[in-house]
Amino acid sequence: MVAARPYLIGVRHHSPALSAVIPALLDEFRPQALLIEMPPQFARWMPWLGHPRTVAPVALAGSGEPLPFYPFADFSPELVAVRWAVAHGVEIVPCDLPLADAGWGERGSRGPRKNAMADGGPPVPEPAREDLFSRALRRSQTGRDGDDLWDRVVEAPAPGATPEQVRRAALAVGWAMRADEARNGRVAGVDLRREAQMRAVVADQLSRTPDARIALLVGAFHAPALVDGDGVDPAGRKRAAPLDAPRPVPDVTTSLIPYADPLLDSRSGYPAGIRDPRWQAETVRAGGDPARVSSAAVRIAVEVCAGVREGGHPAGPGEAREVVRLTEDLARLRGLPAPGRSEIVEALTSVLAQGEMLGRGRVVAQAMEKVLVGERRGRLAPGTPRSGLGPSLEALLKELKLPNPDQPQRKELRLDPLRSPLDRRREVALQRTQACGIYYALPADVQGVGAAAALTTLWLAEWTPSSAALTEIAGLLGVTLEQASEGTLRRQRERERADGGSTAQQVLDGLLAAAGCGLPGLAADRLDDTARVLPATATLPELLAGLDLLSRLEQNTVPGVAGHALPDLAVVMEEVHTAAIRQVDGLAGSSDRADARALLALVVRHDRLGTGMRLDAALKRLATEGSPLMRGAGSAVRVLLGLDDAAGLGDRAAAWLDLDTPLELAARLSGLLIVAGPLLEAGGDVIDPLLARLELMPDDLFLRRLPAVRGGFDVLTPAARARLLAAVEARLDDRLDLVMTTDPVLLGRWAQADAHALEALRERGLASAVALAPADRWRLVLGQKQDQLQGQAKRYGQALDELYGQGRGEGSGGDLGGPGAGDGPSYPGVREWSEDLTQLFGATVREEVLAAAAAGGRVDAALAIDPASARPSVELLTSVLSLAGALPERTVARLRPLVAKVVSDLTQELSRTLTPALTGLTSSRPTRRPGGPIDLHRTIRANLKTARYLPDGTPTVIPEHPVFRTRSKRTTDWRIILLVDVSGSMEASTVWSAITAAVLSGVPSLTTHLLAFSTDVIDFTGVVSDPLSLLLEVSVGGGTSIATGLAAARELVTVPSRTMVVVVSDFEEGGSIGPLLAQVRLLVDAGVHVLGCAGLDETGAARYSVSVASQLVGAGMPVAALSPLELARWVGEQVR
Amino acid sequence: MTETTGTAATGRTVATAPRQVDPPEDRYAAELEFLAAFDDGARPPGWKLTPRAVVTFVVGSERPLSLPQGREREGVPQRRTISEKFVGERALVERCVVTLAGERGLLLVGEPGTAKSMLSELLSAAVCGTSGLVVQGTAGTTEDQLRYGWNYAALLAQGPSRSALVPSPVMSAMSAGAVARVEEVTRCLPEVQDSLVSILSDRRIAVPELSGADSAVHAAPGFCLIATANLRDRGVSEMSAALKRRFNFEQVHPIADIAMETALVRRQAAAVLDRVQAPFTVDDSVLEVLVTAFRDLRNGSTVEGWEVERPSTVMSTAEAVSVAAALGLAAAYFPSGRDVLSLLPGHLLGVVRKDDPADAARLLGYWDGAVRRRAERGGRLWRQVWELRDRLEG
Structure with a gap:
């Protein structure tokens, strides 16, 4: 093989070692023709590719499927050979299969490959394969397990070797790989076909000039197939026969475009890349001289250390020196003449990363990537013909009859991509121009029918001069619209990765874009991301959005990829779904109705997959330990899933009516009804016990419960309530028929007697003034058909309508079910209403109704609450405070007394419980336990009884019991930084944080800071002792960036080991998770005591993102839902 | 992670009372002596072996090593395999x-x-x-x-x-x-x-x-x-x-290869039972279930690539060994008792539920996810494990 004719140079597409020796090899052989593994259509580009003024990296691309893409850098042997041939005027003959030839479609048992040229190098070995020869070769070498055989055998030993030695090593690797492939029967049909073509070209050359000196530059894997004679090619018996008549060479578009280092790196996702282009280029520049390779390693070590320093971590010349020492010694131990890529990467990791994957490790990895990848851009020689994206896009637009440079006029396009194939191509093309950032077409919204997404699309397209200009920019990333859009989207993905990882939202957007642009490969990658990122970081709404998108893909309603089955779609769906189930735990503390709806949406999907034990256990916890809302929702969901029976739920719900805490009752009922509303409408087991309980309640008890129950039922839409009322009325009518067993005359007398007795009781004030029939009770509860109410009952209805109004959703327009609520005269002002409430329900209920109205946004109601009689509750405080944000200063002043009263009550109450947890500190003391320095005085005093004179007269003490000093701990100067998330609504946690901070600020040895953050951070440290003004100044809303908050907290840290940082948040981080974890890591690394509070309130139940929280725990921040007392205990433990 | 080699062949005489654990320098004295003779290259000051020999000592040699010519020493065998210890x-x-x-x-x-x-x-x-x-x-x-x-x-x-x-x-x-x-x-x-x-x-x-x-x-x-x-x-x-x-x-890092980890757990659990002179009779497939469960919970994802929520407890190999030993002891002392497999969920719960009560819920999630899917795929053993889920509730 080595001595074969034609002269063989086996290469890998990127190989610094071979690139360095090829000019010498060619100089020595002096070929008359250079045959090179490239499709013949590229022949016209050869003079430009080898042009002395063309600066690598550049790329050759053609059209076809799979998309042929051949990037070239200074370390590509082909480029070096082409340059040599151009400089020496030697003919270059591309000898591979023509692009678009049928042969490319011949698949063997080897899987499809991404790129034609990548197989010049050895494929990545799979673990299960029986690779005898490569194993034998590998065993003779040493290095990391994952290392490439080529790297170990060809690249690493190359410095200092002769050109011929390098050529032989490369041929040997190619032969070994081929032998293994042949043994396993895995040489692909396409490879055999290509080799037949190469042999044909060689034969053709030889037939024209029999004695020509021909050099053949092909992938090392193919080299053995190009040698005549048995015994050389291990796959010899499989050789494809030459075609009888050569197929005509199809006409395809080809382009030569400039390229860039970051795209060349194999991690960029571009085809035919190589790890760390900068290092490879340095090796070529060293030209095989071990000393120069070593000095390149020194340069890189110093630059990486500088990069790490820039990242804020110490790394100086000392570290750089150690990196170099380790690099060289590793090379020496492995018997290499000069360090290879593997050695330098290992040494950098060992010395600099310090075993921390998140904090310092990330910085080191970023610095390494920046230094080793490089930033060079290629340039074409002046005069190179125009090619690439521009011409191909124009042709495409003309073909699709879309606005183009010849007909630039604006067009409105209504497309139906799922029916018409042409529309589908247009849709995909328009999506792609959007993805490329070419200003050309704008989508308009189309309303879907009902809840379903629209199936047609509407676009406004126009060709403008800026379309042309932006096309040139997008052209860097690809030569066809498909390539360029994939390039842009992949770059986007890369950028997300560099910024610390994609967020769940970015992943979903990316998946949608990839699918819309008809890029199945990228969509599959994004699907991988989905499976990776969503379970780890997404919140429940994001997971549900993800499930929606995935089911759209599954149902083939995304035009771009309709018809392409994405691999593993079902598995990913299941994974995302499982992740959503995990989030159920995080809902326990929620009081947001949207979360109850999300829970319902989740279990509706769950039906398809069956109930798992995990969901069962989670729901059980939710139903017994959650917030009132989630208890109701959880119980109802269990019934929907068939985990509990309906009658049991009905009984439990009926028992809730006996709760004397109106807010809790209302919340539980809301939760129940959000989930099980339709179940109730249908009547049956659930509703019977409720019916019975509501009807049998004494009137005054019913009236006390009424506001809360009405509040609970308010979650249903008016139409749903109307239907429910109809169902109830039907049942009531039914029942009347059943009890007619007594004599009607007797019944009549009983009724008369009852009426008399009731009258008598009323006169003495012993019974409530109204008698409410069951149907009327339900009308009041449901706020429906109140026109049928009589007298007093009607006033109750009106008083509550003032609070609840008409309701939202279906039927709220008032056109259903006739006149409903709110048709009576409403109150002229809150004063009249408030008086009416007192008269009808009593003072307690009045406060409660007014508080509920304040929570609903009625300022006047809040102003009507009497500070003196108001019960101090956090709920009241949060609702009043959320009003205060939007009010003029004058009105806030009037609210102040109420807030002040509630805050001071709560603060007093809390400080009573917290203070004991924060006192009692220890000091140093003597001990018998050896631990600290010896206390000589005490030791002598304790052992005086052993004192005696030695024979020489000196006194001596035998220390039977030595006494030591314990280390005294410094207990002063602790600093606690409360970092409070105010991005959502004004929540109980915020209130508790402020109050807790106020109590903590009263502890003398503690400096308390309070930072409120959303995407900005505001320092409230100045007013921390005055929770009233603090709470009135906090403005809620905005996104969540916990990382920003932590960064601000880090600036306050002076003595890390005596600083506590407590983050109060729901951990639904808006940005990517990487920076957040890095910030946590930085704090933890510095020795700061950090704690995450998923919720800070009395219940200790919280609503938070389970996935993010568990990642934070991994980064070293424990996360728990705490009560203020537990927090104070934690603080006490740290300080003590 | 240790391989027992006899101390009989050691050059140093260990004239002490029997110990529960021998320090490595005594236990592997023969190997150390062999390696000192095997590689006499340059040593850092104060070192007994060359760096390369130290590496060999720790990770073992796959094949027997032979002393080079002229470096034979009395009491040191000519050929020797260095056992894998780490x-x-x-x-x-x-x-x-x-x-x-x-x-x-x-x-x-x-x-x-x-x-x-x-x-x-x-x-x-x-x-x-x-x-x-x-x-x-x-x-x-x-x-x-x-x-x-x-x-x-x-x-x-x-x-x-x-x-x-x-x-x-x-x-x-x-x-x-x-x-x-x-x-x-x-x-x-x-x-x-x-x-x-x-x-x-x-x-x-x-x-x-x-x-x-x-x-x-x-x-x-x-x-x-x-x-x-x-x-x-x-x-x-x-x-x-x-x-x-x-x-x-x-x-x-924890051991990357499941087969290696299973072998290690088996070896060490057998060693524990050996000390009380009882045979280790736990079936290999049970051990595999055990080790797989430990690895899944430790890595946060299964072999199949399914996501698993990681408990905050460490699921270390050492802990797997103690569970395997407990299973072995149960089988040895209560031979007529139930199937060993039925004890597994209880033991897992005991390992997981250490500091965070939510960890028990995570184990339930593991059963709902990975175990159920494996059971659905038709693994007989995994179906049995899935059927044992009631032992986790309550």
């Missing part, structure tokens, strides 16, 4: 050896149960012939244990003198030019850890109580330090930057 990446061992050869501190970090301590024992036994100069780091470790202490009786009676000074293992290693080991260095208080800084940078320990030549102990050539640290319990976070800078960090 199952892991060769490059990692190479980096460790090169670090030590440069007399720099080596810090092995990793999850518990990844054989960090064993690797450090093997390295020190091979480099200097003893693995005994060790300090175990705990919260109660004092500076005395890293630097020097005093014989208080002598100190009180005669005042400070060299004879009243009690050297620490680290100090002993310094004067002998040997390898000192500090286990679990991160569990020491930070101020105690920092006493290593001056040892690693100045290479001497000052004894201010003494004067003249005794006032400092200098490190002889060959002295170096191997520390291990557990990523889970304290991490390296509290180490000072000054100390970190003086170490090269090597992360030891």
Whole structure:
């Protein structure tokens, strides 16, 4: 093989070692023709590719499927050979299969490959394969397990070797790989076909000039197939026969475009890349001289250390020196003449990363990537013909009859991509121009029918001069619209990765874009991301959005990829779904109705997959330990899933009516009804016990419960309530028929007697003034058909309508079910209403109704609450405070007394419980336990009884019991930084944080800071002792960036080991998770005591993102839902 | 991770009472002697073997090695296979050896149960012939244990003198030019850890109580330090930057290959049963289920690529061994009892439910996901495991 004719140079597409020796090899052989593994259509580009003024990296691309893409850098042997041939005027003959030839479609048992040229190098070995020869070769070498055989055998030993030695090593690797492939029967049909073509070209050359000196530059894997004679090619018996008549060479578009280092790196996702282009280029520049390779390693070590320093971590010349020492010694131990890529990467990791994957490790990895990848851009020689994206896009637009440079006029396009194939191509093309950032077409919204997404699309397209200009920019990333859009989207993905990882939202957007642009490969990658990122970081709404998108893909309603089955779609769906189930735990503390709806949406999907034990256990916890809302929702969901029976739920719900805490009752009922509303409408087991309980309640008890129950039922839409009322009325009518067993005359007398007795009781004030029939009770509860109410009952209805109004959703327009609520005269002002409430329900209920109205946004109601009689509750405080944000200063002043009263009550109450947890500190003391320095005085005093004179007269003490000093701990100067998330609504946690901070600020040895953050951070440290003004100044809303908050907290840290940082948040981080974890890591690394509070309130139940929280725990921040007392205990433990 | 070789053939006589565990320098004395004769290339000062031979000692030789011509020695066989002692990446061992050869501190970090301590024992036994100069780091470790202490009786009676000074293992290693080991260095208080800084940078320990030549102990050539640290319990976070800078960090990962891990679990569990003279009768397929479950929960994803939620507990190989041994003991002592497999879910729950109650829920999730899917795919054993799910509830 080595001595074969034609002269063989086996290469890998990127190989610094071979690139360095090829000019010498060619100089020595002096070929008359250079045959090179490239499709013949590229022949016209050869003079430009080898042009002395063309600066690598550049790329050759053609059209076809799979998309042929051949990037070239200074370390590509082909480029070096082409340059040599151009400089020496030697003919270059591309000898591979023509692009678009049928042969490319011949698949063997080897899987499809991404790129034609990548197989010049050895494929990545799979673990299960029986690779005898490569194993034998590998065993003779040493290095990391994952290392490439080529790297170990060809690249690493190359410095200092002769050109011929390098050529032989490369041929040997190619032969070994081929032998293994042949043994396993895995040489692909396409490879055999290509080799037949190469042999044909060689034969053709030889037939024209029999004695020509021909050099053949092909992938090392193919080299053995190009040698005549048995015994050389291990796959010899499989050789494809030459075609009888050569197929005509199809006409395809080809382009030569400039390229860039970051795209060349194999991690960029571009085809035919190589790890760390900068290092490879340095090796070529060293030209095989071990000393120069070593000095390149020194340069890189110093630059990486500088990069790490820039990242804020110490790394100086000392570290750089150690990196170099380790690099060289590793090379020496492995018997290499000069360090290879593997050695330098290992040494950098060992010395600099310090075993921390998140904090310092990330910085080191970023610095390494920046230094080793490089930033060079290629340039074409002046005069190179125009090619690439521009011409191909124009042709495409003309073909699709879309606005183009010849007909630039604006067009409105209504497309139906799922029916018409042409529309589908247009849709995909328009999506792609959007993805490329070419200003050309704008989508308009189309309303879907009902809840379903629209199936047609509407676009406004126009060709403008800026379309042309932006096309040139997008052209860097690809030569066809498909390539360029994939390039842009992949770059986007890369950028997300560099910024610390994609967020769940970015992943979903990316998946949608990839699918819309008809890029199945990228969509599959994004699907991988989905499976990776969503379970780890997404919140429940994001997971549900993800499930929606995935089911759209599954149902083939995304035009771009309709018809392409994405691999593993079902598995990913299941994974995302499982992740959503995990989030159920995080809902326990929620009081947001949207979360109850999300829970319902989740279990509706769950039906398809069956109930798992995990969901069962989670729901059980939710139903017994959650917030009132989630208890109701959880119980109802269990019934929907068939985990509990309906009658049991009905009984439990009926028992809730006996709760004397109106807010809790209302919340539980809301939760129940959000989930099980339709179940109730249908009547049956659930509703019977409720019916019975509501009807049998004494009137005054019913009236006390009424506001809360009405509040609970308010979650249903008016139409749903109307239907429910109809169902109830039907049942009531039914029942009347059943009890007619007594004599009607007797019944009549009983009724008369009852009426008399009731009258008598009323006169003495012993019974409530109204008698409410069951149907009327339900009308009041449901706020429906109140026109049928009589007298007093009607006033109750009106008083509550003032609070609840008409309701939202279906039927709220008032056109259903006739006149409903709110048709009576409403109150002229809150004063009249408030008086009416007192008269009808009593003072307690009045406060409660007014508080509920304040929570609903009625300022006047809040102003009507009497500070003196108001019960101090956090709920009241949060609702009043959320009003205060939007009010003029004058009105806030009037609210102040109420807030002040509630805050001071709560603060007093809390400080009573917290203070004991924060006192009692220890000091140093003597001990018998050896631990600290010896206390000589005490030791002598304790052992005086052993004192005696030695024979020489000196006194001596035998220390039977030595006494030591314990280390005294410094207990002063602790600093606690409360970092409070105010991005959502004004929540109980915020209130508790402020109050807790106020109590903590009263502890003398503690400096308390309070930072409120959303995407900005505001320092409230100045007013921390005055929770009233603090709470009135906090403005809620905005996104969540916990990382920003932590960064601000880090600036306050002076003595890390005596600083506590407590983050109060729901951990639904808006940005990517990487920076957040890095910030946590930085704090933890510095020795700061950090704690995450998923919720800070009395219940200790919280609503938070389970996935993010568990990642934070991994980064070293424990996360728990705490009560203020537990927090104070934690603080006490740290300080003590 | 260890291979038992007899001590009968050792050149050194071990005339001691039977021990539960032999230190590696005794256990592998014959191999060490062979390697010393096998490779007589250049050695760093104070080393008993060449760096290349140290690597061979730790990762083993696949084939028998033969002594080169003219280097035969009495009592050393001509050919010998070096057993594999550390199952892991060769490059990692190479980096460790090169670090030590440069007399720099080596810090092995990793999850518990990844054989960090064993690797450090093997390295020190091979480099200097003893693995005994060790300090175990705990919260109660004092500076005395890293630097020097005093014989208080002598100190009180005669005042400070060299004879009243009690050297620490680290100090002993310094004067002998040997390898000192500090286990679990991160569990020491930070101020105690920092006493290593001056040892690693100045290479001497000052004894201010003494004067003249005794006032400092200098490190002889060959002295170096191997520390291990557990990523889970304290991490390296509290180490000072000054100390970190003086170490090269090597992360030891769990065993990558399932077959190797299963074999290891079987070997070690059998060894445990061997000690009580009972045969290890647990079926290989049960062990495979066990090891697979451990690996899935440890990696956060299954072999099939399914996502698994990781419990906060460490699912170390060592822990898998103890479960396998427990299964073996159950089979040995209660032979008529139930199927061994039926005990597995209970044991797994016991391993997982250590500090976070949510971990039990994660195990349920594992059963819902990976176990169910495998059962659906038709693995008979996995179907049995899936049917055992009721043992996890409650």
